[in-house]
Amino acid sequence: xxxxxxxxxxxxxxxxxxxxxxxxxxxxxxxxxxxxxxxxxxxxxxxxxxxxxxxxxxxxxxxxxxxxxxxxxxxxxxxxxxxxxxxxxxxxxxxxxxxxxxxxxxxxxxxxxxxxxxxxxxxxxxxxxxxxxxxxxxxxxxxxxxxxxxxxxxxxxxxxxxxxxxxxxxxxxxxxxxxxxxxxxxxxxxxxxxxxxxxxxxxxxxxxxxxxxxxxxxxxxxxxxxxxxxxxxxxxxxxxxxxxxxxxxxxxxxxxxxxxxxxxxxxxxxxxxxxxxxxxxxxxxxxxxxxxxxxxxxxxxxxx
Numbered sequence: 001x002x003x004x005x006x007x008x009x010x011x012x013x014x015x016x017x018x019x020x021x022x023x024x025x026x027x028x029x030x031x032x033x034x035x036x037x038x039x040x041x042x043x044x045x046x047x048x049x050x051x052x053x054x055x056x057x058x059x060x061x062x063x064x065x066x067x068x069x070x071x072x073x074x075x076x077x078x079x080x081x082x083x084x085x086x087x088x089x090x091x092x093x094x095x096x097x098x099x100x101x102x103x104x105x106x107x108x109x110x111x112x113x114x115x116x117x118x119x120x121x122x123x124x125x126x127x128x129x130x131x132x133x134x135x136x137x138x139x140x141x142x143x144x145x146x147x148x149x150x151x152x153x154x155x156x157x158x159x160x161x162x163x164x165x166x167x168x169x170x171x172x173x174x175x176x177x178x179x180x181x182x183x184x185x186x187x188x189x190x191x192x193x194x195x196x197x198x199x200x201x202x203x204x205x206x207x208x209x210x211x212x213x214x215x216x217x218x219x220x221x222x223x224x225x226x227x228x229x230x231x232x233x234x235x236x237x238x239x240x241x242x243x244x245x246x247x248x249x250x251x252x253x254x255x256x257x258x259x260x261x262x263x264x265x266x267x268x269x270x271x272x273x274x275x276x277x278x279x280x281x282x283x284x285x286x287x288x289x290x291x292x293x294x295x296x297x298x299x300x301x302x303x304x
Contacts, residue, residue, distance in 0.1 A: 002027050002148075002200050002299040004223070007043035009291040011207075011229045011243070011265040012064050014038060018293060020064035021265055023204060023225065024049050025146065027128065034144060034204050035059055040068035041075050047294050051076055057130065058089035059206025060141035061096060070100055077108055084111040088123065088132070090140040091116055117142060119213070128199065133217050135208035138242040143206050145217045148199025151301075152177070160192045200299045203258075207265060209239070210248045218256035222299045226252065228263030228290070231276040246277045250284035264291040 003026045010018030020037025024044065032055040033040070044051055051072070058066050069087070076085070087097055097114035117123075119134035119142075131145040155175050165171065165187055170180040179188050203218045205226045218224045229243035238245045246263050253261040263281060270277055274290055281288040 001029075002202070004202065004225075004297045004299070005047050005049060006262075006264065006291045006293065006295045007033075007040055007047060007049075008035070008037045009264045009266060009293055009295075010064075011267050012062075013268050014064075015268050015271045017271055018266065018268075019043055020068070021059075021207075022068065023264075024053075025202070027146070030054055030125075032057065035065045035206070036068040036072060037064045038067045041072045043294065044072075047296075051079065052081075052083070053085070054083075055086040055088060057144050058087065058093065059135070059143065059204070060090060060137055060139050061092060062139065062207065065207070066096070070104060073100070073104065073108070073112070076110070081110045084113060086113050086115060088115045088117055088130075090132075090142050092140070093117075131217070133213040135206055135214060136211040136242060137207045137209070141206055141208060143208065143214050143217070144204045145201065145221075146204075147201045150196040150199055153194030153196055154303075156192045156194065160187075163187050163191065165192070197301070197303055200301060202299065205244075205249075207243060209242050210244050210252050215252050215256055218252065218258050221256065221258045222302070223260050223262060223297065224249075224253050224256070224258040225262045225264060225291070227265050228277055228281065229265050229267050231270075232280045233276075246281040246288075247284055250281040250288055253288070254285045259287065260297075261285055261288040262291050262297065263288065266290070 005024040008019035008022035019039045021035040022040040023034040031053045034057045093116045094114045117132040121132050123130040128148040132142045135141045135143045164182045174189050177189050201221045202223045203221045205214045226249040227244040228246040228249050230238045230245050232245045232247040
């Protein structure tokens with residue numbers, strides 16, 4: 001399972017309909033947050049995600065992307081959490097976590113560890129990784145790439161039997177990539193195993209201008225979640241504020257050949273009518289949707 005829940009989809013200011021940025025990801029039972037704007041913990045309650053997250057990944061230190069962390073930690077403390085929490089982010093993450101702990105008047109019953117990430121630094125989680133990539137937002141900022149490692153190909157049981165491999169432990173060895181010997185003949189895994197199958201890949205840009213780092217990392221992604229703050233008619237304002245228009249995000253998605261584009265971080269000027277945002281993007285990249293509060297997307301495994 002790889003499920004993404006959008007807890008906050010607004011840009012800069014909360015509105016009646018949209019909270020500041022926050023994305024909850026559940027991968028095979030391990031849960032984490034990407035950004036944690038004001039009100040995130042209430043959205044977690046509404047979405048029934050639970051609060052046993054292992055990590056928080058912050059894209060940058062504008063208030064709408066991290067101010068929900070102190071309240072979330074306080075609630076975790078009141079609920080008796082003992083498991084450690086890792087907080088990742090760009091430069092000054094150590095300073096932010098240190099000040100947050102020093103200024104907090106709650107009893108902290110668990111360890112919080114800060115991790116400052118650099119461009120292209122990888123957090124290895126065993127069968128998947130989370131890679132930080134530098135973005136273009138005028139302050140130190142990161143996007144993140146969650147990518148599962150390749151899975152082994154499908155085991156051809158009938159072919160193995162035809163080659164004389166007895167059913168049992170030799171099947172298991174071949175599936176693990178180990179050769180076996182049958183009547184003096186070496187049977188290689190490549191003779192009975194299909195091609196490697198790709199893992200799933202999700203890219204989150206955070207707030208940014210369209211940039212080469214996100215474009216490069218998005219190639220072939222199952223899902224690209226990209227800054228879509230403004231409609232194309234306000235492209236000058238997007239350039240000045242270091243954000244992206246939905247058309248620019250769509251152009252990047254098309255070039256990178258992603259399977260799906262989800263736009264988020266919408267300016268409050270579109271609170272009553274977000275249709276211009278969607279129109280601009282879909283005219284370039286059809287498989288585009290606008291993120292909505294508490295919207296869920298589940299990414300399926302692919303055979304190719």
